[in-house]
Amino acid sequence: MSRLPIVQRIDDPSILDLGWGHPDPTLLPVEEIRRGAEAALKRFGADALQYGHVAGPGPLLEWLMARIAANEGRAVDPDEILVTSGISSGLDLALSALTRPGDTVLVESPTYYLAIRILQDRGLDLVTVATDGDGILVEALAQKVAELKRDGRPPRALYTVPTFNNPTGTSLSDPRRTALVELAAQQEFTILEDDVYRELAYDSPPAPSLWSLAPPGTVVRLGSFSKSLAPGLRLGWLTAGVDLVRRLCESGLLDSSGGVNPFTGLVVACLCEAGDFDPHVARLRQAYKSRRDALAEALKRYLPDTFRWRTPGGGFFLWMDLPSGVEAGFLLPLAEASGMSFFPGSRFHADGGGRRNLRLVFTLYPETQLVEAAERLGQAIRSLPAHV
Amino acid sequence: MSRLPIVQRIDDPSILDLGWGHPDPTLLPVEEIRRGAEAALKRFGADALQYGHVAGPGPLLEWLMARIAANEGRAVDPDEILVTSGISSGLDLALSALTRPGDTVLVESPTYYLAIRILQDRGLDLVTVATDGDGILVEALAQKVAELKRDGRPPRALYTVPTFNNPTGTSLSDPRRTALVELAAQQEFTILEDDVYRELAYDSPPAPSLWSLAPPGTVVRLGSFSKSLAPGLRLGWLTAGVDLVRRLCESGLLDSSGGVNPFTGLVVACLCEAGDFDPHVARLRQAYKSRRDALAEALKRYLPDTFRWRTPGGGFFLWMDLPSGVEAGFLLPLAEASGMSFFPGSRFHADGGGRRNLRLVFTLYPETQLVEAAERLGQAIRSLPAHV
Numbered sequence: 009m010s011r012l013p014i015v016q017r018i019d020d021p022s023i024l025d026l027g028w029g030h031p032d033p034t035l036l037p038v039e040e041i042r043r044g045a046e047a048a049l050k051r052f053g054a055d056a057l058q059y060g061h062v063a064g065p066g067p068l069l070e071w072l073m074a075r076i077a078a079n080e081g082r083a084v085d086p087d088e089i090l091v092t093s094g095i096s097s098g099l100d101l102a103l104s105a106l107t108r109p110g111d112t113v114l115v116e117s118p119t120y121y122l123a124i125r126i127l128q129d130r131g132l133d134l135v136t137v138a139t140d141g142d143g144i145l146v147e148a149l150a151q152k153v154a155e156l157k158r159d160g161r162p163p164r165a166l167y168t169v170p171t172f173n174n175p176t177g178t179s180l181s182d183p184r185r186t187a188l189v190e191l192a193a194q195q196e197f198t199i200l201e202d203d204v205y206r207e208l209a210y211d212s213p214p215a216p217s218l219w220s221l222a223p224p225g226t227v228v229r230l231g232s233f234s235k236s237l238a239p240g241l242r243l244g245w246l247t248a249g250v251d252l253v254r255r256l257c258e259s260g261l262l263d264s265s266g267g268v269n270p271f272t273g274l275v276v277a278c279l280c281e282a283g284d285f286d287p288h289v290a291r292l293r294q295a296y297k298s299r300r301d302a303l304a305e306a307l308k309r310y311l312p313d314t315f316r317w318r319t320p321g322g323g324f325f326l327w328m329d330l331p332s333g334v335e336a337g338f339l340l341p342l343a344e345a346s347g348m349s350f351f352p353g354s355r356f357h358a359d360g361g362g363r364r365n366l367r368l369v370f371t372l373y374p375e376t377q378l379v380e381a382a383e384r385l386g387q388a389i390r391s392l393p394a395h396v
Numbered sequence: 397m398s399r400l401p402i403v404q405r406i407d408d409p410s411i412l413d414l415g416w417g418h419p420d421p422t423l424l425p426v427e428e429i430r431r432g433a434e435a436a437l438k439r440f441g442a443d444a445l446q447y448g449h450v451a452g453p454g455p456l457l458e459w460l461m462a463r464i465a466a467n468e469g470r471a472v473d474p475d476e477i478l479v480t481s482g483i484s485s486g487l488d489l490a491l492s493a494l495t496r497p498g499d500t501v502l503v504e505s506p507t508y509y510l511a512i513r514i515l516q517d518r519g520l521d522l523v524t525v526a527t528d529g530d531g532i533l534v535e536a537l538a539q540k541v542a543e544l545k546r547d548g549r550p551p552r553a554l555y556t557v558p559t560f561n562n563p564t565g566t567s568l569s570d571p572r573r574t575a576l577v578e579l580a581a582q583q584e585f586t587i588l589e590d591d592v593y594r595e596l597a598y599d600s601p602p603a604p605s606l607w608s609l610a611p612p613g614t615v616v617r618l619g620s621f622s623k624s625l626a627p628g629l630r631l632g633w634l635t636a637g638v639d640l641v642r643r644l645c646e647s648g649l650l651d652s653s654g655g656v657n658p659f660t661g662l663v664v665a666c667l668c669e670a671g672d673f674d675p676h677v678a679r680l681r682q683a684y685k686s687r688r689d690a691l692a693e694a695l696k697r698y699l700p701d702t703f704r705w706r707t708p709g710g711g712f713f714l715w716m717d718l719p720s721g722v723e724a725g726f727l728l729p730l731a732e733a734s735g736m737s738f739f740p741g742s743r744f745h746a747d748g749g750g751r752r753n754l755r756l757v758f759t760l761y762p763e764t765q766l767v768e769a770a771e772r773l774g775q776a777i778r779s780l781p782a783h784v
Contacts, residue, residue, distance in 0.1 A: 011454055011458070012449065012451075012454030012455075012457050012458060012474055013449040013454050014440060014443045014444075014448065014449055014453050014454050014455065014658075014662070015443050015446045015447060015448060015449060015654075015658075016446070016447040016448055016449055016450060016654040016655070017446075017447065030446065030447055031446075033441075033442035033443070033445075033446055034442065036442040036445040036446065037445070038437050038441055038442055038444075038445065041437060041445060041659075042433070042434065042437045045430070045433040045434075045437075045663075046430065046433075046434070049426055049429060049430045049433075052402060053421075053426055054421035054422065054424040054426055055402045055403050055421070056402075056426075056628060057421075057424040057425070057426065057429060057625075057626035057627070057628040057629065058403045058404070058405075058418065058419075058421055058424065058626070058627060058628050059403060059404040059405065059418055059627045059628065060402065060403060060404055060628055061400065061401040061402055061403060061404055062404060063400075065402050066399055066400030066401050066402050067400075067402065069400050070399070070400060086400055093481065093653070093656070093657075094653055095652075096648070096649050096652035096653045097649065097653060100649050104517070108497060108519070109496060109497060122648050122651055122652035123648070123652070124648070125647070125648025125651065125652070126647075126648035126649055126652060127648075128648065129492070129647050129648050129649065131496070237445075238445035238446070238659070239445070239446060239447045239654055240444060240445040240446050240447065240448055240654070240658035240659045241445065241659050242653060242656060242657050242658070242659070259513070259514075259517050260484070260510050260511070260512070260513025260514035260515075260516065260517050261484050261485065261488050261514055261517065263510055263513065264483075264484035264510035264511070264513070264514060265481070265482055265484045265485060265630060266403075266404040266627055266628070267404070267630075268481070268630060269481075269630050269657070269660075270402075270403075270628040270630070271429075271626070271628045271629050271630070271660060272657075272659060272660060274402070275433075
């Protein structure tokens, strides 16, 4: 039998792959996790392997609560927080409590393509709302909500990545944050805030979470260790209203499981309590910031100036606008022939848009390879048959 | 702030708790998991922390496939197996692919009470089928299926624990296994086989899994490391038809997550490859078998002979029939006043039955405490106001 794979993305050494939003393996905290696992089993012994406290292991919840209170200017009560298996699982759990198949859910456009699939898998009816360089257009959203209500399809929720958005890298402006949570509270839909990139702010502190600004119960904020530590841990959390947290804790799934990931949760709690979290995230910020800058610089050098982008303030992604007449789906095979790859913008649109956009990931490779990838993309562009 | 709990069940030293189906913490493989974690991070490095192969980490899948082929007389192809976060999560995943709210799902009666909740949380319509000491009554099931089809409510699935049942401890007889998988194939409902107790057979090898007997695609067999290693790992697997496995691997949830639990999966793969699985399970079998025997012996000594049970061939549970006029719900507070506890049978019935049954767990305590618990139960019975 040939060996089955270990990881999701199989590396092709001939392609510099700026498509997949994965971290650089060389930056993953192998030694810190090793120490965390050793500490958790030494300190908690069999308790680390038993059915866990349903909301998550106490030491992890306590570390998260202290960090949130210190960083976000809003304290979270123990009955407003729940450990999850990461954002995707937290999103799916929240949807299980908030929606039924056929319900209408709003998504910004573009948005994280696999979140679209998670929503569609639940039989939800997706309605898109436009965005610009400052995030979702709250006035357009308000209009859409009013229309949907008139049509008897009141939206149950909005899924959004307001901070260092996937795929655009933009952050929702502060005035729009305030307007958005007010609209949600008033119109009674829940904001599902995908907050996975919060720790990865490169120029200034991230904008406040929608959760921290909103009346209790308005926002389910989905946090994760996938980008700040490691995706293979499958560990995240959510902060939400007490009713939702209670419903999830009382669900058959979580009650029967004894929480989602007690062993890994205690490994990470020990890592965090040992003081290994902040230095690791500081290293990531430094590395990813200089990769972002190297990529942006190289794109300026190698691409025609009709290709435009904004330098993102954090996260994993650079989102590019292609000039009129150039479609990302047409460029992609040329780029791959030149030895680099990206995700075309259409992948991030539930409604067929994004054909003149592409997403570049600047976290997987070091600077030299990002520069090389930009040069190859430039070659591909020059080989376009009727390049404008 | 008072400390938040780590584990699900908070021990009350004044009560011998034969209610919760939990393993004895002193039997959990702390040292084996420590070695497995160290080996996984040393051997796989960052690959152990990256987004994982969606069906589960290759080394774990390969170990499971080899074990299943050796023990079950049916090999499993790589596209028929998927690593899960345990039975509850595997059941919920399978339901996400197989059912929609309002669909009819069959359950045996009695059955695992939290599986009932998982089914109900998905808005499914539960229909119960009676059982006896040899498991589910397949003729009664066939009748029920025919009735439901006549009523335009064709059942989509049957959830069953055919091997060392929770709560009854019984195993479905071999003739009924054959008849059951034939019925499911013919009537086109999927059997959701909860196979969590397979490794814990005390007297003779367990009966063949329904999955191993059935035509491909008829059975989703849910396996787990929760009872054989540790529940806090949240690690299991399922074997099923290629269509279902593909649908789950292509779901937004699993694609976005990169598999359910890559790090823990590789920890367990290393534990298993190091040869630590079989000796550990052998120790469990020996310990639990002698606990089962000690409890059964003590019940014979301390309880009136109008209280009846069968000694289970494996698993965690002893299921007791109470004499006419004695209800478990009435006995429970007396038992707790005597310093022991159990789960009343009604908890395992979706339809209000089981009032003259109770479930005793013989895995959490060593022999002396089980004997003490039996004696206390005897005291409680003697204190019943009108004891028959």
